[in-house]
Amino acid sequence: MKNFLTGFCTKLIPALVAGMLLSACGDDKPLSSKVDFDRKAMLTNWIDNIIIPSFDQFATDANSLQTSVKDYLKKGDQGSLQNLQNELITTYTAFQQIKAFEAGPAEDVSLRASLNTYPTDPGKINQNILNGNTNISSASNLTARGFPAMDYLLFSPNVDLNDPKTRAYLQLLANDIAALANSVSTNWKNERASFIAASGTDLGSSLGQMVNAINKDYEVVKNAKIGFPAGKKTLGKTYPEACEAYYGGYSISLAIANIKAIQNFYQGVSFDQSRKGLSLEDYIIALGTTTDNGDLDIVIDSQFDEAIKLLQNITTPLSDAVNNDADAVSDAYLAIQQNVRYLKVDMPSAMGVLITYQDNDGD
Amino acid sequence: MRKLLLSVSILSTMLLSSCGEETTETIDNTVNLPDTYNFKNVDHSGQDQRLDMLNEIANYVKSSNDGDIVDKDIVLDMLTNDNYSWDKSELNSSTKQIADKIEPQAGLTIGNWIEELSSISGSTATGSNGTAGLVQSNSGTKQYLFSEFGMEYGQLIEKGLMGALAYYQATAVYMGASKMDVDNETVEEGKGTEMQHHWDEAFGYWGVPNDFGSTGFVYDKDADYARFWAKYTNAVNDVLGCNSKIMKGFIKGRDAINRKDYTTRDAAISEVRQEWELVVAGMAIHYLNGSKADFADDALRNHQLSEAAGFIWSLQFNPETRMTKSEVMDILENKLPNLYEVSIQDLNDIINTLATTYGLSDVKDAL
Numbered sequence: 001m002k003n004f005l006t007g008f009c010t011k012l013i014p015a016l017v018a019g020m021l022l023s024a025c026g027d028d029k030p031l032s033s034k035v036d037f038d039r040k041a042m043l044t045n046w047i048d049n050i051i052i053p054s055f056d057q058f059a060t061d062a063n064s065l066q067t068s069v070k071d072y073l074k075k076g077d078q079g080s081l082q083n084l085q086n087e088l089i090t091t092y093t094a095f096q097q098i099k100a101f102e103a104g105p106a107e108d109v110s111l112r113a114s115l116n117t118y119p120t121d122p123g124k125i126n127q128n129i130l131n132g133n134t135n136i137s138s139a140s141n142l143t144a145r146g147f148p149a150m151d152y153l154l155f156s157p158n159v160d161l162n163d164p165k166t167r168a169y170l171q172l173l174a175n176d177i178a179a180l181a182n183s184v185s186t187n188w189k190n191e192r193a194s195f196i197a198a199s200g201t202d203l204g205s206s207l208g209q210m211v212n213a214i215n216k217d218y219e220v221v222k223n224a225k226i227g228f229p230a231g232k233k234t235l236g237k238t239y240p241e242a243c244e245a246y247y248g249g250y251s252i253s254l255a256i257a258n259i260k261a262i263q264n265f266y267q268g269v270s271f272d273q274s275r276k277g278l279s280l281e282d283y284i285i286a287l288g289t290t291t292d293n294g295d296l297d298i299v300i301d302s303q304f305d306e307a308i309k310l311l312q313n314i315t316t317p318l319s320d321a322v323n324n325d326a327d328a329v330s331d332a333y334l335a336i337q338q339n340v341r342y343l344k345v346d347m348p349s350a351m352g353v354l355i356t357y358q359d360n361d362g363d
Numbered sequence: 364m365r366k367l368l369l370s371v372s373i374l375s376t377m378l379l380s381s382c383g384e385e386t387t388e389t390i391d392n393t394v395n396l397p398d399t400y401n402f403k404n405v406d407h408s409g410q411d412q413r414l415d416m417l418n419e420i421a422n423y424v425k426s427s428n429d430g431d432i433v434d435k436d437i438v439l440d441m442l443t444n445d446n447y448s449w450d451k452s453e454l455n456s457s458t459k460q461i462a463d464k465i466e467p468q469a470g471l472t473i474g475n476w477i478e479e480l481s482s483i484s485g486s487t488a489t490g491s492n493g494t495a496g497l498v499q500s501n502s503g504t505k506q507y508l509f510s511e512f513g514m515e516y517g518q519l520i521e522k523g524l525m526g527a528l529a530y531y532q533a534t535a536v537y538m539g540a541s542k543m544d545v546d547n548e549t550v551e552e553g554k555g556t557e558m559q560h561h562w563d564e565a566f567g568y569w570g571v572p573n574d575f576g577s578t579g580f581v582y583d584k585d586a587d588y589a590r591f592w593a594k595y596t597n598a599v600n601d602v603l604g605c606n607s608k609i610m611k612g613f614i615k616g617r618d619a620i621n622r623k624d625y626t627t628r629d630a631a632i633s634e635v636r637q638e639w640e641l642v643v644a645g646m647a648i649h650y651l652n653g654s655k656a657d658f659a660d661d662a663l664r665n666h667q668l669s670e671a672a673g674f675i676w677s678l679q680f681n682p683e684t685r686m687t688k689s690e691v692m693d694i695l696e697n698k699l700p701n702l703y704e705v706s707i708q709d710l711n712d713i714i715n716t717l718a719t720t721y722g723l724s725d726v727k728d729a730l
Binding site: 009107108109110113125137138140143202203204209217223234236357 | 492502503525531601602653656658659661664700701706707708711726728729
């Protein structure tokens with residue numbers, strides 16, 4: 001009951017405060033437009049220093065991955081296999097740095113679903129390999145495509161990489177990843193001007209799109225990366241095989257990279273880490289938003305730190321830890337979960353941004 | 364040609380201004396239109412009853428998503444209002460029925476959907492590509508009954524009836540010549556003239572309260588009217604501004620009929636048809652966008668694609684449609700034959716076709 005009331009009041013307070021301010025000012029502009037904050041400068045920082053460089057890096061890494069597959073298929077030795085495995089981890093990690101930006105060109109091709117639907121389906125993959133399937137664009141092939149499928153081919157002991165059809169499928173997967181990475185990277189550059197121009201707070205605005213995008217992705221981290229394997233959605237029944245990068249066992253480092261990318265975006269830190277520009281954090285400071293735990297900008301930032309710290313405490317592969325180090329996984333899950341409220345409720349309402357990604361039409 | 368028209372209009376303006384008091388006759392009366400659909404002798408109780416029946420039919424067919432059996436004979440009894448006991452007791456004395464108002468050819472298709480639904484409902488089997496059955500969303504919170512091709516017949520039937528009944532009756536039948544070239548002199552108390560009544564019946568199928576879209580109107584999602592076209596018009600209102608545009612068209616047309624100004628009435632018919640059509644296309648794009656966002660979730664993707672398919676199918680019933688029946692069928696048959704097998708490219712192709720056809724390219728991402 002107490003929790004319910006607390007939640008309700010937090011939701012209500014911004015509305016009450018806004019209402020008081022509005023009646024004092026005597027017009028009906030939303031609170032957020034009253035603050036002196038340069039949203040265009042923030043969008044410029046995002047697109048020039050974060051979004052375009054991180055998609056560029058992702059495309060570069062995806063191209064290297066594609067080359068490494070060719071190299072391995074030519075040489076076939078242990079060294080080139082190891083190199084290929086490392087390239088997969090590098091590219092998968094680069095993907096973690098862009099997957100929260102599923103707006104504009106990335107949203108257009110449903111990049112996250114196309115490249116990172118897991119758990120992957122070995123049965124489906126083997127069927128595609130047997131049939132020599134070269135078209136994997138349909139929804140039914142999402143579980144046989146992208147990084148999880150490559151993770152299976154390169155790290156599962158059940159895969160025979162000497163089989164010519166399997167080798168062809170490996171190349172197909174890498175080509176598919178590279179093609180998507182390059183086209184989305186190019187399209188972001190083409191959309192730079194329109195991204196900056198959409199500087200309002202409405203549904204189609206870049207701020208609205210990005211706030212929705214990072215929230216949706218953050219919930220994917222919470223639910224798909226950690227919550228579901230750890231049994232948080234299934235009354236405690238764990239699903240180790242549902243971990244991201246299950247076969248290679250590097251799920252935790254991917255999760256950390258994912259959250260770190262969202263935190264950097266929130267702070268406005270450039271992709272090369274060299275400088276900080278305007279971002280959500282500064283916007284919240286300008287709005288002066290507080291929560292029952294203190295200033296909202298600080299609460300969000302320290303909650304990111306806390307989540308990353310607790311993820312680092314998980315020292316074995318997540319698929320193992322969900323059963324053998326369950327407390328550490330639970331702690332990390334809770335720390336991730338706690339920021340949802342601040343990022344998804346408090347921050348957007350302070351900015352006058354609507355969270356629209358949940359299907360809310362009731363049927 | 365444009366120049367010529369312009370000079371004629373300049374000329375006529377000059378003439379008008381030079382002939383003093385006669386100008387009053389050419390003043391556009393529409394500036395004095397009421398804010399709300401507030402006219403004398405308005406009665407659309409027949410439409411209200413049919414929407415109430417449609418509501419119970421939609422709930423019944425969608426109960427298949429809970430694993431319940433949907434009996435086609437019961438749906439048929441509901442459609443014909445024959446020997447069926449409605450939850451809303453007032454309907455049990457109603458003489459109205461839905462079946463005889465459905466666009467005839469569409470009725471056959473909907474009949475097939477009902478048969479298909481009836482044959483796959485009631486099973487607790489899990490559905491998948493190639494197998495009809497219940498499919499849960501990844502989070503486990505939603506469940507839908509899909510055909511072997513991933514189609515949710517419950518949605519198709521609901522959206523299809525919205526199109527082939529309400530939208531068709533309003534834009535094609537009641538706004539068509541057979542219902543508009545009628546008596547506009549003899550006033551029946553409570554119903555107005557025959558023409559006024561027909562217009563009000565078209566309005567009734569839209570299903571909105573009289574002040575919908577007016578200044579200060581606040582949509583109440585728990586109200587009785589929050590369903591069918593009222594609900595979906597409002598759902599795309601932020602992007603399209605359609606609440607007031609369609610309402611203004613209906614008000615303009617009723618006012619014109621009151622004044623026997625049939626040129627303005629015909630203009631209003633076109634406005635309502637075109638603005639309403641944007642709602643249909645806009646909702647299709649909305650659900651296509653949603654299905655892309657939930658692309659990896661069979662349940663959520665197929666559910667939203669079934670909604671989109673129902674709206675796309677409905678586009679054909681507007682006589683001024685910008686998308687012909689064959690174009691509609693081309694999308695449904697060639698792009699959405701199996702909802703488990705769609706690609707992002709397929710969905711983007713449909714979105715782009717709709718957005719280009721309806722001038723919605725700038726707002727397609729916001730829908």
